[in-house]
Amino acid sequence: IPVPTLTFNDGHTIPQLGFGVFKVDPAETTRIVSDALEVGYRHLDTAAIYGNEAGVGAAIAASAVPRSELFVTTKLWNSDQGTQSAFDAFDLSLEKLGLDYVDLYLIHWPTPAKDRYVESWKALEQIRASGRARSIGVSNFLVPHLERLLAETEIVPAVNQIELHPAHQQQEVTAFARAHGIQIEAWGPLGQGKYPLLEEPVVVVAAEAHGKSPAQVVIRWHLQTGNILFPKSNRRARMIENLDVFDFELSHTELATISALERSGRVGSHPNDVN
Numbered sequence: 422i423p424v425p426t427l428t429f430n431d432g433h434t435i436p437q438l439g440f441g442v443f444k445v446d447p448a449e450t451t452r453i454v455s456d457a458l459e460v461g462y463r464h465l466d467t468a469a470i471y472g473n474e475a476g477v478g479a480a481i482a483a484s485a486v487p488r489s490e491l492f493v494t495t496k497l498w499n500s501d502q503g504t505q506s507a508f509d510a511f512d513l514s515l516e517k518l519g520l521d522y523v524d525l526y527l528i529h530w531p532t533p534a535k536d537r538y539v540e541s542w543k544a545l546e547q548i549r550a551s552g553r554a555r556s557i558g559v560s561n562f563l564v565p566h567l568e569r570l571l572a573e574t575e576i577v578p579a580v581n582q583i584e585l586h587p588a589h590q591q592q593e594v595t596a597f598a599r600a601h602g603i604q605i606e607a608w609g610p611l612g613q614g615k616y617p618l619l620e621e622p623v624v625v626v627a628a629e630a631h632g633k634s635p636a637q638v639v640i641r642w643h644l645q646t647g648n649i650l651f652p653k654s655n656r657r658a659r660m661i662e663n664l665d666v667f668d669f670e671l672s673h674t675e676l677a678t679i680s681a682l683e684r685s686g687r688v689g690s691h692p693n694d695v696n
């Protein structure tokens with residue numbers, strides 16, 4: 422069953438479910454991403470700071486999947502925010518990936534203390550104009566950061582990639598983004614293994630009811646909520662499991678009981694504290 426696609430405000434499309442490579446060891450990345458492509462993932466999420474873009478690129482080069490069928494995201498690291506530094510960082514990412522374009526390029530964190538995200542966004546606008554990033558977006562932006570981009574720049578971000586799972590739904594920024602046509606990408610969709618989401622009784626009960634795993638139930642919750650997500654696993658069996666979520670549907674009641682897990686269960690950093 423094919424993964425559904427969502428359409429950005431710029432007209433490009435993205436597979437709603439992909440594969441993320443945060444903390445995937447650079448030495449193992451080619452093998453792991455090759456597995457992910459083999460089992461059917463077509464959307465890959467990496468970042469310059471992960472140190473594994475070259476491994477992602479090697480897996481893409483070795484794969485029989487045509488580039489046009491892949492969706493690749495990478496991200497501008499905090500210390501490279503600016504104008505020329507952003508251009509240089511983007512060139513280096515493309516070179517490491519061995520690609521002539523990425524599908525999506527993101528500002529990784531707003532780093533408000535540096536106050537360079539507006540300038541960096543203008544650099545990304547130029548990168549998009551060059552065609553070497555089909556779409557551009559942001560990550561870890563809060564409402565005030567999005568408001569400044571909307572007021573001071575031309576292009577509305579295609580996405581905001583934020584920490585989001587049933588115990589940390591970020592309703593304020595999510596509602597604001599959706600109202601402005603910005604898609605939500607959920608990072609740490611399974612709680613990163615730090616938040617005990619997969620042991621929550623309502624998740625376990627829904628999993629048993631559908632004959633699926635707790636992880637599959639949480640992935641379904643994201644899909645049915647409209648989030649884009651790319652859970653990470655080094656293990657091939659779990660890659661297959663996390664993609665095998667298109668043969669069942671959560672009921673409205675199940676969605677509501679899982680949404681009731683909200684408790685500001687942030688596992689990552691607060692965006693204003695990251696520099």
Ligand code: NAD
Pocket residue numbers: 440441442443444466467529560561582583607608609610611612613614619634636637651652653654655659662663
């Ligand atoms: P995640 O919620 O996807 O959790 C990954 C962990 O969950 C794995 O290490 C594994 O321990 C466990 N897991 C995976 N599949 C499972 C299964 N089927 N059953 C049981 N346990 C399972 O967390 P993540 O990797 O941090 O987030 C996904 C992706 O989001 C990352 O790989 C990265 O691409 C992106 N990300 C972005 C940012 C950002 O600041 N923009 C931050 C973190 C992650």
